[in-house]
Amino acid sequence: MEPLDKLKNDWKKNGGNYPKFSEQEIYAMLHKRSSSIVKWILVISMLEFVFWLVLSFVLRDSSQMQKVSNLHVSYITLPLEIANYVIILFFVTIFYRNYKKIKVTDNARKLMQNILRTKKAVTHYIFAIITYNFIGMMVVFILFFMYDPELIKMVHEFEEKGNVGWFYLLYIGLALIATAIILLVYWFFYRLIYGLLLKRLKRNYDELKKLDF
């Protein structure tokens, strides 16, 4: 006899012998909080959206940004700012639409697909924001070089001393460090989600996908 059929016999014979929960116990369970990964994805994704939104506000009020507005280049900074909100709005919409598609009554593969897609929207969002920030930072650096009287004066001073190369190097170095910090934050969120939360789901999804070559 196949081992599995032997198990089936026992399953049928003893399948009804589990301790039963009373109606009161089930009532109590209904009001407990879910700890499902969908809930966690929602919470963490919201944190991610809020994090970058808050960061953009904080940066806007920073002294550097005040300096940018003093340069009177709103024909460049205004479209950049609008682009920021368009990105956020676009991804929040996509995220919300995908999130609504998650249905526990779908088949397992579709359910997993929808969860992964929901999370992917947030990952793409973070990637878009980082790219945006990087471009934004570059634009700001260039603007400073072109219009900031203090910086222009400094460049001239360095040029006279003959070590303007060092000055540029320092400038680019700082830009790279700032980018590295942002990328580190991105990596942290990415690991948090894919490493801890979705590892098992991803494994199961790959297993199902492997079945349907």
Add this chain to the structure above:
Amino acid sequence: MDSVMEKSFVQLLQENQNLIHKICRLYTNSEDAHKDLFQEITIQLWKAYPKFRGESKFTTWAYRVGLNTAITLYRKKSRTVNTIEFDNTLHKINQEEYDYEEEEHLKLLYQAVHQLNDIDKALVFMYLEDKDYGEIAETLGISEVNARVKMNRIKGKLKKILNP
């Protein structure tokens, strides 16, 4: 959600809770984890209940939600587990017909199933529940042919675990 709906749900679930216990039986290794998964499935069923229109049987609907919760949504808490102890407590039933050799073999079988991955367990569960391949395939979102192939592989895997 209103209390009438809540009442009917709790009643239905109380009557059909065996099904959820069986899923927990395959996916957990300790009494604590069993209760934890049972609770999460109950919450997920309750959340989906307003959309349950009685087109399918409550049990058919519930086992799909239950399996999805076990495979996809549930976050295992890290606990130290003791499989053997748990298997013993669950098998202290039908004392008078106790056949120790048989009992030992069944225990090994359950332990072997516990070593399978989550997807394999889902297939085993539906096989034990006498579901046909069409339904197994539909529940997992794979083709019927692949469900059959997979089931045969699982049988082979189990034999290998039992007779290494």
